[in-house]
Structures are given as structure tokens and as C-alpha cells.
Amino acid sequence: MKIGYKVWIDSDGKAFGEGPYRLLKLVEKTGSLHKAAQVMGMSYRKAFGVIHNAESRLGITLLVRKIGGESGGGSKLTEEGKAFLEVYERFNNELAETIEKIYNKYFSSLFLSKKSENT
């Protein structure tokens, strides 16, 4: 028995959560939204839509196209996008720890006693 959850920033609809977060981390790693989409088994069109939706709802530009270079383009995070990801990561870590604690506070004794009844 454990706690499951999904959390997202909402602005008249889902603005930012685990999906866009993972996509942006992969852009950071691969330097390309095309490659990031591939890794997530998602079409480029879908990935572009996810990022576009997040940007317009948050009011933050997260990605910019890299101009030229050896690879002839690709995408990278804006400074504002990087700062946002850092805040989101710290938020998410504190949230995960806290949800676990609150769950244990209310339910761990209940389910432990259940378990001992059954054995």
C-alpha cells in the first residue's frame, strides 16, 4: 500500500506537470525537441503542442531554437525556462516528501494492523 498522486500547475487548464517537465529535461540533455519527442515515443507535433500550451498558459518562454552550429539547429532552454525548471524540481521534491509523510501519518498504522490481521 502506498500513495499515488499527480500534480500540475493549472491556469484555466493543465499548464505544467510531469509531461512537459520530462520533455524539457530531455531537450536539455539531447539539445533537440525532435530527439526529446522520440525518446518519449511522442510525435514532434504532439511535443511541440505540449510545450506551446505550457508556454502560453505560464506566460514563460521555455524553449528557443538554436541557430546554426554543427548540428544545424535544435532547441535549448531559455534562461527563464532553466530557472522555472529548477523551481519546479525543488517544489516537486518537497511535495513528494510531504505527501509521503502525511500519508504515513494517517494510514500506515491502519494498513500495518490490517497486514498483521491477515498473517
Add this chain to the structure above:
Amino acid sequence: MKIGYKVWIDSDGKAFGEGPYRLLKLVEKTGSLHKAAQVMGMSYRKAFGVIHNAESRLGITLLVRKIGGESGGGSKLTEEGKAFLEVYERFNNELAETIEKIYNKYFSSLFLSKKSENT
């Protein structure tokens, strides 16, 4: 901008969350799983499945059939089911407050500054 979330107790799959909670509250109010399902716009078969899934994953009997009486049956919460609902409500209230606080801690200043940029 606000925080959205879904949370559930998980035991090799979703065991208990907002859906079963609302259904049980309606059984408490109406004295009938049939009526509770109707209010939620759900088939009786579906509602029965939701409760059966929760009971088997939690290892707790939540509902019993009322025998006889004027209305000729219906359902009611077991004592164990009532106790579980109370714990779930306290858990859920503390969680809602805490998630709001953590969200504000990390994001409220970010989105406030955004807002003032745009006005």
C-alpha cells in the same frame, strides 16, 4: 494560476481516491448504492465495480446490504467503512492545505511578478 492535483491510495493499482469517496458519501446520504450511482451519472454495475475494487485492494469491507425495512433493502457503510472515510477526510484536508502552502512557497512570487510585468 493555481495548483491542481489528484491523489489516491495505491495497491498494485488505484485502490481509493475521490471517486469511491464521493460514492460512499452518497450511499451514506441516500442509503442506497443504486441512488448514489444515479446521482453520479454512473451505472449501478460501474459503481458496484468501483466499491468492489476498493474493498479488495484495501482489504476493508466498506458497504453491507441493509436487510428488509420499509425501503426493502439498500446499502449502508460498515463501521470499518465509516472509520476509514473519517481518516480519509482528515488526510485529504491536511493534504489540500499543505499542497497549497508548498505551491505558494515556490510559485506565488514567480507568478505575481509575471502578472505585474503584463499589466
